[in-house]
Amino acid sequence: MSDYTPAVTGTGARAAIQRFGAFLAGMVMPNLGAFIAFGLITALFIPDGWVNKIAGTQTDVSTQISSVVGPLIVILIPLLIAFTGGSRVYGHRGGVVGAVALVGAMLAPVAVPWLTPLSLNGEEATRPASIAEIGPTILAAFVLGPLTAWLLKKWDNAIAGKVKGGFEMLVDNFAAGIIGGAMAVVGLYIVGPITYYITQGLGWLANALVQTQLLPLVSLVVEPAKVLFLNNAINHGVFTPLGAAEAAEAGKSIFFMIESNPGPGLGILTAMLLFGPRAVRPTVPAAMVVHFLGGIHEIYFPYVLMKPILVIAAIVGGATGVLWESIFHLGLVGPASPGSVIAWAIVSPPDNLALNMIGIVLAAGVTFVIGMLLLGFGRKESAVDAAIDLEAAKEKSAENKAASKGAAA
Amino acid sequence: MTTIDGANVKKLIVACDAGMGSSVMLASTLKKQLAKNGVTVEHAPVAHIPADADVVVTQAGLADRARGVVPDIPVVPFQLFLGDPAVTRVVKAIQDGETIEV
Numbered sequence: 001m002s003d004y005t006p007a008v009t010g011t012g013a014r015a016a017i018q019r020f021g022a023f024l025a026g027m028v029m030p031n032l033g034a035f036i037a038f039g040l041i042t043a044l045f046i047p048d049g050w051v052n053k054i055a056g057t058q059t060d061v062s063t064q065i066s067s068v069v070g071p072l073i074v075i076l077i078p079l080l081i082a083f084t085g086g087s088r089v090y091g092h093r094g095g096v097v098g099a100v101a102l103v104g105a106m107l108a109p110v111a112v113p114w115l116t117p118l119s120l121n122g123e124e125a126t127r128p129a130s131i132a133e134i135g136p137t138i139l140a141a142f143v144l145g146p147l148t149a150w151l152l153k154k155w156d157n158a159i160a161g162k163v164k165g166g167f168e169m170l171v172d173n174f175a176a177g178i179i180g181g182a183m184a185v186v187g188l189y190i191v192g193p194i195t196y197y198i199t200q201g202l203g204w205l206a207n208a209l210v211q212t213q214l215l216p217l218v219s220l221v222v223e224p225a226k227v228l229f230l231n232n233a234i235n236h237g238v239f240t241p242l243g244a245a246e247a248a249e250a251g252k253s254i255f256f257m258i259e260s261n262p263g264p265g266l267g268i269l270t271a272m273l274l275f276g277p278r279a280v281r282p283t284v285p286a287a288m289v290v291h292f293l294g295g296i297h298e299i300y301f302p303y304v305l306m307k308p309i310l311v312i313a314a315i316v317g318g319a320t321g322v323l324w325e326s327i328f329h330l331g332l333v334g335p336a337s338p339g340s341v342i343a344w345a346i347v348s349p350p351d352n353l354a355l356n357m358i359g360i361v362l363a364a365g366v367t368f369v370i371g372m373l374l375l376g377f378g379r380k381e382s383a384v385d386a387a388i389d390l391e392a393a394k395e396k397s398a399e400n401k402a403a404s405k406g407a408a409a
Numbered sequence: 410m411t412t413i414d415g416a417n418v419k420k421l422i423v424a425c426d427a428g429m430g431s432s433v434m435l436a437s438t439l440k441k442q443l444a445k446n447g448v449t450v451e452h453a454p455v456a457h458i459p460a461d462a463d464v465v466v467t468q469a470g471l472a473d474r475a476r477g478v479v480p481d482i483p484v485v486p487f488q489l490f491l492g493d494p495a496v497t498r499v500v501k502a503i504q505d506g507e508t509i510e511v
Contacts, residue, residue: 014473015474018426018471019456022427022454025426026427026454029427029429228470229426229468229470231426233426280489283489283492287490290434290491296430296434298426298430298490299431299490302468302469302488302490303489305469305470338430
């Protein structure tokens with residue numbers, strides 16, 4: 001069993017970050033269908049959407065249907081996330097109390113008189129007058145969903161076996177109602193205001209990065225993190241909530257594009273196909289289809305891990321894409337998940353479609369060229385082949401050992 | 410060294426981070442390959458690997474987490490999602506009912 005002791009260095013921290021990220025992403029990802037419904041209705045029916053563009057005028061039907069957009073993103077999606085977070089901790093009951101608690105936090109900016117929006121951009125900040133004007137409270141959902149469910153779980157465990165027969169339903173239902181209701185009040189006065197200010201601060205920071213054209217620097221973190229299988233953690237733990245906040249206001253967001261751009265991965269795979277170790281070249285074409293069309297980025301990570309220096313190509317390629325997107329103020333209307341070129345096309349606003357596709361091509365092209373240089377046009381591959389042969393040799397020797405052990409026994 | 414007895418594998422789990430992308434793809438491939446052997450092939454998020462699995466296959470980058478979740482179930486790490494020798498070896502062991510070390 002000594003083989004199963006987790007490695008002490010590196011992987012321990014990586015596994016911990018992966019676990020935390022997976023916890024956040026695990027609240028978002030089961031609800032991606034709702035994000036996609038929001039994205040589709042936005043792309044088709046908002047004032048600048050496809051329907052009006054094709055009709056050449058503001059159509060009544062698109063005005064009517066676009067009324068669904070706001071409630072989807074500011075009410076339904078945060079509630080779904082709170083429910084999912086709660087149910088991860090304590091099943092359906094946990095989900096219910098988590099969602100109840102979130103409603104308090106959701107209404108904090110409308111109902112709490114001392115909670116005033118920060119005027120971070122020098123503009124006069126206006127107070128939301130009703131629930132229709134609030135932003136998506138995904139950060140509060142991340143906190144209140146699991147926390148409230150955990151409290152209910154603790155309570156249920158504490159009284160387990162102590163309830164008189166026949167009173168279980170009464171006690172269970174009122175415990176959930178009281179804990180959920182109390183946490184809604186906590187959400188309104190404590191969690192809601194705190195997460196509101198944090199969300200505003202993050203929004204300001206994100207906006208500042210976009211304004212100063214510094215956003216491409218995030219690729220320095222994003223691309224290496226992706227190949228360490230932190231892709232979902234980063235995308236759905238960080239960028240999807242940021243993007244949702246921006247999209248609720250502006251109708252689109254660049255934050256949906258940063259992790260999901262399939263360009264860098266395509267560039268890596270193309271470089272591997274032409275200049276990578278000969279042994280792995282035959283596996284690449286199928287990987288390209290799964291990655292670029294299927295949107296499963298995980299499939300290219302091992303090729304980077306095989307030649308870690310390629311991460312530089314992915315960083316520069318990714319940053320190129322982000323720079324292009326931030327120069328032209330591009331965005332997607334919802335998360336492109338999975339990160340397929342098809343998903344990108346579908347959630348691109350009509351006016352951005354062509355430029356968004358160029359963003360993918362640029363990222364892929366730059367990644368490919370740098371990857372090609374890093375791979376030494378394939379001339380260095382013999383060394384890597386030797387390393388792979390060595391691995392195979394090791395495996396073979398292990399098998400031989402096993403065989404000899406078997407013979408001895 | 411832990412061994413996998415190919416003849417006794419009834420449930421194989423493919424695990425990935427979210428349990429909805431790469432694991433689904435590999436699971437559907439393995440399902441076809443192992444259809445005749447009466448093996449249940451399922452996919453799962455690495456944090457929620459079912460305890461009744463006989464063997465878990467997962468990407469090397471997630472193997473430590475998988476081992477933390479199910480310390481008593483053999484975990485086979487692989488590198489490539491398509492055509493990885495480690496996965497082929499497990500499939501072959503199950504098909505031929507052989508015992509292999511992992």
